[in-house]
Amino acid sequence: MLAAVGQAAEAARLYAVCRGPQYAEARQRLQARIATANKVLAARNPGLIHGWADLPGLDR
Numbered sequence: 582m583l584a585a586v587g588q589a590a591e592a593a594r595l596y597a598v599c600r601g602p603q604y605a606e607a608r609q610r611l612q613a614r615i616a617t618a619n620k621v622l623a624a625r626n627p628g629l630i631h632g633w634a635d636l637p638g639l640d641r
Contacts (some may be wrong), residue, residue, distance in 0.1 A: 582625050589618035 592614040599607045 582621065585621035589615055589622065592618065613617040 587596045596608060596615070598610040599611065
């Protein structure tokens, strides 16, 4: 579970850096990493899930 928290946090930080159309594919892969980590976290503690509000500087 600790690894899932780290993976979700790392993917969220990288997602915030990947801006612009040239990073569209990278953002899709990072979204998949966040979703995978969220599944692991939700199984143990739903309060640990990372959402869009947790990604700094993103207006979604």
